[in-house]
Amino acid sequence: MLMPRALVIGSPIGHSRSPVIHEAGYRAAGLTDWSYDRAEVTADEVPEFLAGLDSDVRGLSVTMPCKEAALAAAATATPLATGVGAANTLVRTDDGWHADNTDVAGVVGALRGAGCEGTQHAVVLGSGATARAVIAAMAELGVTDVTFVVRTTARPETLALADKLGIDAQVVRQDADEMPALVGRCLLVVSTLPQGGADVVADRLVDAPSLRIGPAAGPYVLDVVYADWPTRLAQVMQERGATVVNGLDMLVHQAAAQFELFTATPAPIADMMQAASDAVK
Numbered sequence: 001m002l003m004p005r006a007l008v009i010g011s012p013i014g015h016s017r018s019p020v021i022h023e024a025g026y027r028a029a030g031l032t033d034w035s036y037d038r039a040e041v042t043a044d045e046v047p048e049f050l051a052g053l054d055s056d057v058r059g060l061s062v063t064m065p066c067k068e069a070a071l072a073a074a075a076t077a078t079p080l081a082t083g084v085g086a087a088n089t090l091v092r093t094d095d096g097w098h099a100d101n102t103d104v105a106g107v108v109g110a111l112r113g114a115g116c117e118g119t120q121h122a123v124v125l126g127s128g129a130t131a132r133a134v135i136a137a138m139a140e141l142g143v144t145d146v147t148f149v150v151r152t153t154a155r156p157e158t159l160a161l162a163d164k165l166g167i168d169a170q171v172v173r174q175d176a177d178e179m180p181a182l183v184g185r186c187l188l189v190v191s192t193l194p195q196g197g198a199d200v201v202a203d204r205l206v207d208a209p210s211l212r213i214g215p216a217a218g219p220y221v222l223d224v225v226y227a228d229w230p231t232r233l234a235q236v237m238q239e240r241g242a243t244v245v246n247g248l249d250m251l252v253h254q255a256a257a258q259f260e261l262f263t264a265t266p267a268p269i270a271d272m273m274q275a276a277s278d279a280v281k
Contacts, residue, residue, distance in 0.1 A: 106254025184208030
């Protein structure tokens with residue numbers, strides 16, 4: 001009898017903490033027959049890889065650069081995954097692979113856990129697939145307008161999603177004169193950029209003006225990076241008095257949602273968080 005298992009796919013994949021997080025969940029929940037592995041898969045390889053999986057694979061966690069390819073290859077998808085245009089989760093069903101996006105739950109869980117709620121304006125660094133998940137999360141959190149800070153131009157599908165969700169969107173280049181003041185005064189900043197990608201923005205924020213409204217109103221900063229913490233952005237914003245949320249919080253919250261989709265068992269999130277924290281140390 002084949003034992004149930006799940007995988008994380010992407011490229012590169014060796015650094016992924018998902019196996020540590022999910023396996024900690026299995027142990028804490030008493031799911032001793034479950035296992036979780038990783039597989040190096042590029043976007044072009046996703047359809048063939050899915051077709052070759054045995055039936056014991058119940059679910060897949062999907063990381064970059066495979067999220068858009070995973071959505072395209074799925075037989076069905078949630079409206080959320082379709083709206084975001086990317087799937088970080090594939091669940092095996094009788095009809096084939098079903099796509100979902102738990103990155104949204106990850107962002108919401110991480111920010112609410114830090115006390116962030118009710119902020120209407122936000123800044124998002126980057127405009128790719130992760131930024132679209134962030135926009136969907138911000139709509140749930142009540143954000144009404146967003147400024148994207150990008151190197152050159154924002155991806156049109158990301159701007160279209162913001163418009164569909166009723167969020168007013170503006171775009172500012174990283175090298176624009178007004179960028180430091182705009183980001184420095186914002187009460188919610190989320191970086192969706194890879195390791196080192198926000199360093200230019202961070203360096204320009206050192207002397208930027210800041211804004212405070214009450215003792216607990218922000219600013220809040222979520223950096224989706226969790227390796228080699230703290231990032232330059234996290235350091236600069238923490239020195240400016242911001243509440244900084246590590247990308248590890250987002251990772252664990254989205255993994256907990258996946259855990260429940262894969263196993264139909266409540267996720268022991270405290271145990272998963274502890275395992276993730278121990279792993280990055």
